[in-house]
Amino acid sequence: MAAGPDLVVPILRSGILARQFCERVGFANVEAVFERCFYLRSGDDFLCIGEPDIGNGPITLIANPGSLATVRSVAGQAALVCNERITIANSVRFALDQSELWRLFDWPVCPPLDRLTDTCAALALRVATDAPREGLARCVIDECETAGSAPPLGRIARPRVALLERWVSGLLDGRATSAIASREAVRGLIGLGPGLTPSGDDLLIGALSALDAVGESEAHAAMARAIIDVLPGLTTPLSAGFLRAAAAGHVGENLCKILSLIMTGDIDAAIALAGKVGHSSGWDMIAGILTTLRIVAAPRWASAAHAVAFS
Amino acid sequence: MSVILNEVRRATYLDSIVLMRISRQIAALPGVEEAGLIIGTPANKVILRDAKILGQEGSAAEPGDLIIALRARDARAADAALLEARRLLDQPSALGTTAAIESSRTIRAALQRLPDANLALISVPGDFAVVEARKAMELGLHVMIFSDNVPIADEAALKQDARDRGLFVMGPDCGTAIIGGVPLGFANVVPTGDIGIIGASGTGIQEVSCLIARASRGITHAIGTGGRDLKAEVGAITTLMAIDALDADDRTEHIVLISKPPAASVARSVLDRVAKSAKPFTICFLGATDVALPANARSATTLKAAAELVVGEVADSAKLRLPPLNGGRLIRGLFAGGTLCSEAQIVFRQAGLAVMSNVPVPGASATTGAHDGHVLIDLGDDEFTRGRPHPMFEPGVRDAPLAEALADPGVGVVLLDIVLGYGGHPDPAGHLAAFLAGRQRRPMIVASVTGTDADPQPRETQVQTLAEAGVIVAGSNADAAEAAIAAIGAR
Numbered sequence: 008m009a010a011g012p013d014l015v016v017p018i019l020r021s022g023i024l025a026r027q028f029c030e031r032v033g034f035a036n037v038e039a040v041f042e043r044c045f046y047l048r049s050g051d052d053f054l055c056i057g058e059p060d061i062g063n064g065p066i067t068l069i070a071n072p073g074s075l076a077t078v079r080s081v082a083g084q085a086a087l088v089c090n091e092r093i094t095i096a097n098s099v100r101f102a103l104d105q106s107e108l109w110r111l112f113d114w115p116v117c118p119p120l121d122r123l124t125d126t127c128a129a130l131a132l133r134v135a136t137d138a139p140r141e142g143l144a145r146c147v148i149d150e151c152e153t154a155g156s157a158p159p160l161g162r163i164a165r166p167r168v169a170l171l172e173r174w175v176s177g178l179l180d181g182r183a184t185s186a187i188a189s190r191e192a193v194r195g196l197i198g199l200g201p202g203l204t205p206s207g208d209d210l211l212i213g214a215l216s217a218l219d220a221v222g223e224s225e226a227h228a229a230m231a232r233a234i235i236d237v238l239p240g241l242t243t244p245l246s247a248g249f250l251r252a253a254a255a256g257h258v259g260e261n262l263c264k265i266l267s268l269i270m271t272g273d274i275d276a277a278i279a280l281a282g283k284v285g286h287s288s289g290w291d292m293i294a295g296i297l298t299t300l301r302i303v304a305a306p307r308w309a310s311a312a313h314a315v316a317f318s
Numbered sequence: 319m320s321v322i323l324n325e326v327r328r329a330t331y332l333d334s335i336v337l338m339r340i341s342r343q344i345a346a347l348p349g350v351e352e353a354g355l356i357i358g359t360p361a362n363k364v365i366l367r368d369a370k371i372l373g374q375e376g377s378a379a380e381p382g383d384l385i386i387a388l389r390a391r392d393a394r395a396a397d398a399a400l401l402e403a404r405r406l407l408d409q410p411s412a413l414g415t416t417a418a419i420e421s422s423r424t425i426r427a428a429l430q431r432l433p434d435a436n437l438a439l440i441s442v443p444g445d446f447a448v449v450e451a452r453k454a455m456e457l458g459l460h461v462m463i464f465s466d467n468v469p470i471a472d473e474a475a476l477k478q479d480a481r482d483r484g485l486f487v488m489g490p491d492c493g494t495a496i497i498g499g500v501p502l503g504f505a506n507v508v509p510t511g512d513i514g515i516i517g518a519s520g521t522g523i524q525e526v527s528c529l530i531a532r533a534s535r536g537i538t539h540a541i542g543t544g545g546r547d548l549k550a551e552v553g554a555i556t557t558l559m560a561i562d563a564l565d566a567d568d569r570t571e572h573i574v575l576i577s578k579p580p581a582a583s584v585a586r587s588v589l590d591r592v593a594k595s596a597k598p599f600t601i602c603f604l605g606a607t608d609v610a611l612p613a614n615a616r617s618a619t620t621l622k623a624a625a626e627l628v629v630g631e632v633a634d635s636a637k638l639r640l641p642p643l644n645g646g647r648l649i650r651g652l653f654a655g656g657t658l659c660s661e662a663q664i665v666f667r668q669a670g671l672a673v674m675s676n677v678p679v680p681g682a683s684a685t686t687g688a689h690d691g692h693v694l695i696d697l698g699d700d701e702f703t704r705g706r707p708h709p710m711f712e713p714g715v716r717d718a719p720l721a722e723a724l725a726d727p728g729v730g731v732v733l734l735d736i737v738l739g740y741g742g743h744p745d746p747a748g749h750l751a752a753f754l755a756g757r758q759r760r761p762m763i764v765a766s767v768t769g770t771d772a773d774p775q776p777r778e779t780q781v782q783t784l785a786e787a788g789v790i791v792a793g794s795n796a797d798a799a800e801a802a803i804a805a806i807g808a809r
Contacts, residue, residue, distance in 0.1 A: 198357070243357055244381070285333070286334050
């Protein structure tokens with residue numbers, strides 16, 4: 008009889024999609040190992056197991072602080088998933104039986120449009136001074152040059168961000184848009200940029216969340232549909248997993264907090280938190296949020312949501 | 319004709335910061351015109367094509383693959399760059415993904431994980447540093463002690479013991495070293511070359527190695543000794559061992575020694591050892607006068623002069639355009655680097671100006687609290703950092719004294735240093751620019767930026783940020799001090 012695992016790590020909290028992964032999947036592979044977390048993959052689905060400071064998320068299992076230090080040499084190993092347990096290489100077992108379900112909290116009430124305008128202006132100022140030059144944040148405030156001497160990422164991203172802005176603006180203005188135009192609006196940004204989750208993907212996740220938070224459900228659905236339609240083959244499998252989750256309305260705790268702080272006008276706290284999310288990921292999400300909220304706050308005849316509110 | 323080289327690594331996940339850092343390191347290599355490491359998504363291939371570094375192999379990459387793409391002036395440079403990219407990617411410490419992953423609770427356990435390791439970096443409260451260093455030495459490891467607050471008697475005993483075992487002790491209070499191209503503590507990304515540096519000062523090593531790098535030269539090793547190694551109680555044990563090591567190193571053609579003025583007896587033993595070497599030395603005893611050097615050594619009074627004696631002219635501040643003064647005629651210097659503060663004082667003394675400092679060099683006065691003269695403050699000194707972070711990784715430490723200087727009507731010029739590299743703040747220039755934004759009246763601000771374009775915070779970007787914020791950026795710390803003096807019309 009095989010001996011039991013050397014180490015049993017209790018899971019403290021689990022995201023909704025992480026639980027579904029554990030219920031559905033039998034075998035997985037350790038796809039990527041990072042300092043504070045690692046990822047299991049089964050087909051197109053991913054599960055993240057991490058320490059509390061990475062923040063809760065829909066595909067995340069949060070383990071005891073410090074408990075992952077001993078299980079770092081698991082890259083490439085196979086994992087067995089059954090009975091609320093994940094066993095990796097028969098040496099470590101993660102136990103979900105005592106874990107608490109983490110859920111996305113409710114968005115704050117959308118502020119009046121004049122206050123939202125002020126918030127966006129303040130946020131744009133902070134983006135101009137604080138955002139890293141490597142990501143896309145500066146592209147949404149016209150700080151990102153398109154001239155030949157500008158960095159290639161910014162030069163290529165700027166017209167693509169502008170296309171997304173025009174498309175979202177059209178959606179919120181209630182203008183009809185074709186499926187082809189919708190796909191083109193998001194296609195150029197998916198997979199754009201370096202790293203685990205390319206900057207363009209983070210921007211789109213920020214934009215999706217902002218649409219959700221301000222109650223623009225039709226626009227959210229349209230963007231989600233466009234992303235899902237074009238997604239195959241455009242970005243890393245892991246980032247595609249995050250985009251699919253966001254399209255289904257599932258985003259992580261850090262993004263929830265950043266967006267909530269922005270909507271309540273606490274820009275300093277939002278910026279401080281964004282700076283802790285990856286190297287530029289938090290800022291790229293802010294780029295998507297700012298792009299969307301500025302369009303939401305812009306004067307127009309009536310957006311779908313506000314038309315309902317004022318009818 | 320330029321050569322494009324691509325290599326694809328299948329299903330490779332790395333943090334963007336790691337990829338950007340390695341990209342910059344590869345792009346800074348000799349003969350490399352452009353380089354990028356990026357995930358092989360269709361959108362990213364457009365970026366590589368736009369940068370004219372996408373080849374056939376890269377074009378075939380999948381979205382989960384990593385593309386190493388570069389363009390070099392010839393095949394030899396391209397091959398060398400690709401080899402270096404592979405080396406950096408394969409280094410566990412380079413990945414960030416697995417670097418901190420292999421954590422161990424004891425030095426012995428760490429050595430079991432990494433049996434080929436030959437150096438331990440000790441960064442614990444000073445009370446425990448010697449104990450941990452001894453544990454490392456027992457296991458045959460050289461030691462770099464980042465910690466300070468170690469009694470000098472303990473330092474001397476530790477170093478004597480290490481010397482008997484044939485082991486180095488760099489430190490205590492050793493902030494910077496680069497051993498075989500591996501940066502330790504606060505250090506910059508500089509090319510490999512033929513110049514060895516021995517330094518009792520962290521920012522001294524950083525400034526000299528960066529000036530050397532910006533003159534397109536490189537270093538073999540930069541060996542930190544700790545600030546008290548040349549005191550009589552310690553007897554320059556590490557400095558002498560470092561001279562032995564670099565003297566015996568075939569790749570080291572020239573040796574630079576940086577320190578505050580040593581005790582007379584220690585200076586004699588060090589210079590006697592220098593005289594026995596066939597290699598040329600540059601000696602920078604900051605603030606020392608009348609040092610009789612052997613024939614194979616030349617004396618440099620400043621860090622900039624030390625670099626220039628080795629590689630020729632390193633920075634030109636003659637082009638600096640200084641606007642008219644908007645305020646008084648006093649200079650207030652607020653430094654993150656202690657040695658940079660000392661170097662600035664020497665420049666002031668050479669210009670015949672009286673200067674006060676909390677860390678005065680010979681000829682300067684100690685600060686009294688009154689600000690009625692030129693004052694240069696080392697904000698990294700214990701009085702400012704006790705219970706607070708060092709300004710090199712928390713530039714906010716400088717905000718309050720800077721606000722005070724900006725508001726002082728007697729101050730015409732504020733002199734600052736920005737120190738980049740590993741261990742430093744990710745965007746010190748951005749912090750300063752944000753602090754200055756919207757301030758109406760302010761004196762002229764002159765700064766130097768110690769770093770290279772291959773650093774995690776590329777120097778070029780930091781300089782641009784400062785320039786956009788209205789800061790006058792000099793080519794070196796000594797040049798910044800010269801510019802400040804010129805601005806008040808004292809030169």
